[in-house]
Amino acid sequence: MLGVDDVAAQLGSIGFRCRGCGGCCRRVAEDSNLVLVSPAEVRAIMAATGMAWDEVAEPYPDFIGADGGGEYTLAWCLRRTVDACIFLRDGRCSIYAHRPWICRTYPFMLVDDDLAVSECPGLGARFSPCDARDAATDLCRRQAAETVEEAGIRAVFHEAVVPPGKRAVIDSEGVKVLHD
Template identity: 80%
Template sequence: MLGIDDVASRIESIGFHCRGCGACCRRVAEDSNLVLVSPAEVRAIMAATGMVWDEIAEPYPDFIDAENGGEYTLAWCIRRTADACRFLRDGQCSIYAHRPWICRTYPFMLADDDLLVSECPGLGAPLSTRDAHALGADLCRRRAAEEAEETGLCAVYREARVPPGRRAVIDSEGVKVLHG
């Protein structure tokens, strides 16, 4: 497993500086700005903003048929407008200090034992060793948070029951039946 120093070294060699362009927050293709969030991240945003769950998160758009006529999905996403993340205001993130892990570590992601890099205009810019290390540490914390969420989800999923004919999100906190 890649450690912080390994990740930081690779990030520093690639280079990155966020230009604040907001391109990653805008919809340029179907689900191009789909930001997965854990229940803990939604709750942190709720605490910071005073907003309620449904104002922040929407179910992941792909549903799976349950045996009883219900449907479920296994993740939450940041709510979006027709063309952008709902928290993009005047080209800036209105929850920047409380943004989800995906946003905090973009355009980088750890998958298995590899550093994946998404397209971003800020790639290739000089990056200090200190900033690369901070981003590497965030990526490792993100990986740990995602692993914990997956473990919790698996535990809940084994016992989960979607009510007949209803739609629900199954996450690490339980089965959340959707209204409407």
């Protein structure tokens, strides 16, 4: 795993400043604005907004066949309209203080020991050492949170049973059967 100082150095050499364009929140291609969220992130957004689970999150769209004709997926995503995240309002994030890790760290992601960078018009701008360190800290925290979530999913998955003919999401909290 990369350390905060290593990530901060890489971020500083790339540079970034969010332009507030909202492009990362809009659908520009199929699933381009697909934001994966953990159950903990869904619950934090629910607490902040008063919305219900199914108003905040939708199942990850790729399902896998299970015994008995059921299907499952292993993740949740923020709900979207036809063209944007439901929390993009008047060009701004309406849950900014409670936004998920993916949104908090965009356009960067740690994949094992590599820094992945998504296309973004804010890339290349001067990144102060303090801002680069803050972003690096968030990236390392995100990676740790994702590792914990993945371990939780693996633990649940080994005991998971998807009811015949039903669709479900298997997450770190268990099997959540979707209602039609």
